[in-house]
Amino acid sequence: MTEAVCSRAGCRADAQWRIDWRNPRIHDASRRKTWVACDEHAPFLRDYLSSRGFPVEVARLREPAAQ
Numbered sequence: 001m002t003e004a005v006c007s008r009a010g011c012r013a014d015a016q017w018r019i020d021w022r023n024p025r026i027h028d029a030s031r032r033k034t035w036v037a038c039d040e041h042a043p044f045l046r047d048y049l050s051s052r053g054f055p056v057e058v059a060r061l062r063e064p065a066a067q
């Protein structure tokens, strides 16, 4: 499994979240872009996209390790 690193510029933290989004002006309804984000930046990236009016979904990148 490849390591996923946060999509936020300058951040090298391990990503914990995936953010699926699209730009309705350039992507048709079946297209999705995926960013990944660390705990700190997932809300920032989600808000950035939603403030531009883009459909956005945030989900855990992987299941938490079993305890």
Ligand SMILES: [Zn+2]
Residues within 6 Å of the ligand: 006, 007, 008, 011, 012, 013, 037, 038, 039, 040, 041
């Ligand atoms: Zn980050």
